[in-house]
Amino acid sequence: MIDMHCHLDLYPNFQQVIKRCEKQKIYVLSVTTTPKAWHGTKAISKNCERIKTSLGLHPQLAHERHKEIYLFDDFISDAKYVGEIGLDGSKEYKQHQKIQAGIFKHILNTTQKAGGRIMSIHSRAATDSVLDCLDQYKDAGIPILHWFTGTQSQLRTAIGIGCWFSIGPAMLATKKGKLIAQNIPKERILTETDGPFATLNKKKLMPWDISKAISQLSNLWQISTEETELILFSNFKSILRDS
Numbered sequence: 001m002i003d004m005h006c007h008l009d010l011y012p013n014f015q016q017v018i019k020r021c022e023k024q025k026i027y028v029l030s031v032t033t034t035p036k037a038w039h040g041t042k043a044i045s046k047n048c049e050r051i052k053t054s055l056g057l058h059p060q061l062a063h064e065r066h067k068e069i070y071l072f073d074d075f076i077s078d079a080k081y082v083g084e085i086g087l088d089g090s091k092e093y094k095q096h097q098k099i100q101a102g103i104f105k106h107i108l109n110t111t112q113k114a115g116g117r118i119m120s121i122h123s124r125a126a127t128d129s130v131l132d133c134l135d136q137y138k139d140a141g142i143p144i145l146h147w148f149t150g151t152q153s154q155l156r157t158a159i160g161i162g163c164w165f166s167i168g169p170a171m172l173a174t175k176k177g178k179l180i181a182q183n184i185p186k187e188r189i190l191t192e193t194d195g196p197f198a199t200l201n202k203k204k205l206m207p208w209d210i211s212k213a214i215s216q217l218s219n220l221w222q223i224s225t226e227e228t229e230l231i232l233f234s235n236f237k238s239i240l241r242d243s
């Protein structure tokens, strides 16, 4: 099982969560929301070879934490993964779009200069702007659009510029999410939970709930869960190889 977007440090009982991930051999990309949190979050899973911690600055925090951007630049050489980054154009955050865009472009530029990284990207209500930025910084690495909610035509653009997609149980529980997933080439799909923020039936998603995404995808693709797992694992190996 692979959880490419999880906020591990934000579970109240994260030590137990990490233990169970270890036991079940789950691969986790533990995303962070501010550069300041990166070292601390890395430390909570320091002996776990399957858990990697990415360096990020969440667009919903950009207006409050923009001063930490210099830390992003300081840490990038030690960070193998970048996320959560991106733009958020929803009602509550639209007013900060200028500062968000400045931060996002700065991050893409820094990441590009560092040779590129796998990046986990938030694009809620800002798909066009995110895709424009990614197109401007083509060598920033491999973008994974997490929980993509754009239109079919934005999806085609995203596929065209080389984006990957991480999708999870909450997204696949909606009609729209299923339709999006159906139109993404299988070889560009990875799984995620976005726990503990994302919920399913009012319960916080846990990394092991990736099993739900696997069965949802196997229904969607009309193949067995074993075949689905093989595809997802081969995708995972392929993105790591190309990064």
Ligand code: MN
Residues within 6 Å of the ligand: 005, 007, 084, 194, 197
């Ligand atoms: Mn997230």
